[in-house]
Amino acid sequence: MDLIKQQFAPETTYLNTASMGLTPARTVSAVRRGAETMAAGLMTVPTLVGAEESARASFARLVGTETDRVALGSVVSPMVGAVAAGLPPGAEVLLAEREFTSLVQPFVVRDDLSLRFVPLDRIAEEVGPRTELVAVSAVQSVDGGVPDLPALRAAARTHGARTLLDITQAAGWFPIVADDWDYTVCGAYKWLLCPRGVSFLTVRPEAADRVVPVAAGWYAGAEDPWSNCYGPVTLASSARRFDVSTAWLPYLGAAASLRLVEEIGVDWIGAHDVALAARFRAGLRELGHEVPDAPSAIVSVPGLGRLEADLASAGIRASMRADGLRFAFHLYNTDEDVDRVLDVLSTATAAAR
Known part of the structure; x- marks a missing residue:
């Protein structure tokens, strides 16, 4: 696809999107222009708010929800x-074993919750009458x-x-309807190709x-936080009351990245990514490795895992995760x-044998 070739020119065979996505050329340009505009003293509030709201709306469309159900954050x-x-x-709180720590630790530090960790393939059957919340990643990081x-x-x-779905490793290639879940969270610097410093809560x-808007600041006030940012304020009636003051440069980039994902289409990206992963699994089996089939990129x-440095050379x-070597296939990868x-x-x- 010409659009992809225009936006990406990696100097490596990059199979590490599960750690960090490649930055599109348009996003690099948006962040550079933003920094130069700030340096010149020419940045305006409408420009910053416009980027934030563009990112909020794009994300809502990508995950099948309404814009007023999306809150903005950094991580x-x-x-x-x-x-x-x-x-x-x-x-x-029911969680999967080997779940990513960012989804686990906020419950651990409460001290007064009952946490239960179960194998991922049993998590549905382990939900019971005492379960208050199930928190799980749609696609596991490990x-x-x-x-x-x-x-x-x-x-x-x-x-x-209630349900909390972490879609950090899913949004951008895996079909997600956020409104099927009580809450979703997403770090957008992986499959959604945003700069780090952009996250979403639905x-x-x-x-x-x-x-509980435990981090409520001036951004959480009313529908226009710029209208009153001194002293106590009334929180917004929408999910904006969970907003935190954003990192402006990353959101200038996020607006560009999310538009690109929308233009290419999650359906196309998902089919492309999963097909490459299936080709890779087939090749691994020919080499004698046992890898299960999975609808995953x-x-x-x-x-x-010991071969990570050899591949880097x-x-x-x-990436090495646990004792395994993890590969992630995305829109810029090829056969x-x-x-x-x-x-x-x-x-x-x-050579290792």
Whole structure:
């Protein structure tokens, strides 16, 4: 696709989007222009607010919700903390084993909650009458695992449990409807290709009563925070009351990145990413590695974490997670990338024997 070629020109075989997405050329330009405008003393409030609202609206469209259900932030864990703060003492929170820490730690520090960790493939059946909240990633960071989300939704409805879905490793390629969940959180610097410093929280109106705006500042006031930013203010009636004051340069970039994802389309990106991952799994099996089939753009190869440095020396970027070597395939990757990493792995594993 010409649009992708225009926006990306990596100097490596980059298979590490699960750690950090590549920055599109248009985003680099937007951030550079913003910094230059600030340096010249020419930046205006409407420009900054326009970028924030463009990012909010793009994200809402990408995840199937309304704009007024989206809150803006910088990182995921404070947004999870706002949900954790609203739970009653003793509430049971159900989490997956080996879940990413940003989704776990805000509940751990409460001290007065009952946390239960279960295998990912059992999380739906482990929801019970005592479960107050289920918190899980739509796609697991450690290995790309995907829980049975329809079954989890059904179990939560049956038992009256609320749901928090971390879509950091999913939004941008995996089909997500945020309104199917009480809350979603997303760090946007991976698959959504934004600069780091951009995150989103979605809140269904029926579940907003249990979210505490613990980081409320002037951005959380009314619908236009610029109209009154001194002393106590009335919080916005929409999810904007969970906004935090944003990092302006990252949001100038985010508006550009999210428009690009919209232009290409999540359906196309998802099909492309998953097809590359399937090609890679097939090649791994030919090399003698056991990897399960999965509807995921992330592939983790157990026991190969030691080869991360070898691949980096060959110009291939991947990540060691647990003892596995994790590869992530996104819109800028190609069949040639897959074949190249398979060739290098073949040589590296043969030399290690």
